[in-house]
Amino acid sequence: MKIEVVENVMQYNKEEADINRRLFKANKVFVINILSAPGAGKTTLIMETIRRLxxxxxxGVIEGDISSTHDSEKIKSLTDDVVQINTGGTCHLNASMVAKAVEKIDIKKLDILFIENVGNLICPVGFDLGESSRLLLSSVSEGDDKPxxxxxxxxxxxLVILNKTDMLPYSDFNDDFFSxxxxxxxxxxxxxxxxxxxxxxxxxxxxxxxNNI
Ligand SMILES: Nc1nc2c(ncn2[C@@H]2O[C@H](COP(=O)(O)OP(=O)(O)OP(=O)(O)O)[C@@H](O)[C@H]2O)c(=O)[nH]1
Ligand SMILES: [Mg+2]
Known part of the structure; x- marks a missing residue:
C-alpha cells in the first residue's frame, strides 16, 4: 500500500514535469535545473553567468529555498525575472512548484531559465521539473568523495561542474579520485x-x- 502511494506521487510529478517541458519547448526556453549541496556555489554561478550572457x-531564475528571499534578492540586482519558491521545509522542488512559479514570469520573452534547486544531494535527484538539462554542481570544499x-x-x-578550483592548493582534494x-x-x-x-x-x-541552447 505504502509503495503504491509513493509511485502515485512520482507518477503525478512526472505528468506535471511533462506539462512544464511542453510549455518550455513551446516558448523556446532552455531550462537548466541546478543541483548541489548547500553552499557549493549555485547562486554565485547563476550570477556570474548572467553577467557574461x-x-x-x-x-530568468527560479530560486528554490526552504525559507528566505536571500538568494533571489542577490539575483534581483542582475535581472527582474526572478521568482522565489519557499518550500517551507520540503528538501527539494517538484514540478507543481515550478509550474506555479512560471506563472509569475513572462516565459515568452526568456531564452534561458535557471532553476536553483534546494541545496541537497539526495532529495532533488528523483524529481523531474521538466528541465531541458540538469547540472550537478560540486565544489572543492565539499571534498572529493561526493560521487x-x-x-x-x-x-x-x-553535466558535472567542479567549482571553487581556486581552493585546490589549500585542500587535499584528489581530482583523479573524484573524476x-x-x-x-x-x-x-x-x-x-x-x-x-x-x-x-x-x-x-x-x-x-x-552549444546546448
Ligand atoms: N573560494 C570560492 N568561493 C566561492 C566560489 N563560488 C562561490 N563561492 C562562495 O561560496 C559561498 C556559497 O556560495 P553560494 O553561491 O551562495 O552557494 P549556493 O550553492 O547557492 O548555496 P545555497 O543556496 O545555500 O545552497 C559564498 O560565500 C560564495 O562567495 C569559488 O569559486 N571559490
Ligand atoms: Mg543559493
Missing part, C-alpha cells in the same frame, strides 16, 4: 572545472550553454 540572452557517497546525483545529470568515480558511474559525462571566484574555467561553462 545577460546582454545576449534574456535570462562515492551520493552516486545517484552524479548519474542522473547531463575517476564519476566516470565509473557515468562514463560519458562531461566534467567542467572552474572557479566562480577567479573566473578560471568559467568560459567552458558559457561555451557549454551556447
Amino acid at each position: 545577460g546582454d545576449k540572452y534574456n535570462i 562515492v557517497k551520493y552516486p545517484k546525483a552524479f548519474v542522473k545529470t547531463d 575517476g568515480k564519476i566516470k565509473e558511474l557515468n562514463p560519458e559525462i562531461e566534467i567542467i572545472r572552474l572557479s566562480c571566484k577567479s573566473g578560471q574555467g568559467v568560459q567552458g561553462w558559457i561555451d557549454w550553454i551556447e
Whole structure:
C-alpha cells in the first residue's frame, strides 16, 4: 500500500514535469535545473553567468529555498525575472512548484531559465521539473568523495561542474579520485572545472550553454 502511494506521487510529478517541458519547448526556453549541496556555489554561478550572457540572452531564475528571499534578492540586482519558491521545509522542488512559479514570469520573452534547486544531494535527484538539462554542481570544499557517497546525483545529470578550483592548493582534494568515480558511474559525462571566484574555467561553462541552447 505504502509503495503504491509513493509511485502515485512520482507518477503525478512526472505528468506535471511533462506539462512544464511542453510549455518550455513551446516558448523556446532552455531550462537548466541546478543541483548541489548547500553552499557549493549555485547562486554565485547563476550570477556570474548572467553577467557574461545577460546582454545576449534574456535570462530568468527560479530560486528554490526552504525559507528566505536571500538568494533571489542577490539575483534581483542582475535581472527582474526572478521568482522565489519557499518550500517551507520540503528538501527539494517538484514540478507543481515550478509550474506555479512560471506563472509569475513572462516565459515568452526568456531564452534561458535557471532553476536553483534546494541545496541537497539526495532529495532533488528523483524529481523531474521538466528541465531541458540538469547540472550537478560540486565544489572543492565539499571534498572529493561526493560521487562515492551520493552516486545517484552524479548519474542522473547531463553535466558535472567542479567549482571553487581556486581552493585546490589549500585542500587535499584528489581530482583523479573524484573524476575517476564519476566516470565509473557515468562514463560519458562531461566534467567542467572552474572557479566562480577567479573566473578560471568559467568560459567552458558559457561555451557549454551556447552549444546546448
Ligand atoms: N573560494 C570560492 N568561493 C566561492 C566560489 N563560488 C562561490 N563561492 C562562495 O561560496 C559561498 C556559497 O556560495 P553560494 O553561491 O551562495 O552557494 P549556493 O550553492 O547557492 O548555496 P545555497 O543556496 O545555500 O545552497 C559564498 O560565500 C560564495 O562567495 C569559488 O569559486 N571559490
Ligand atoms: Mg543559493
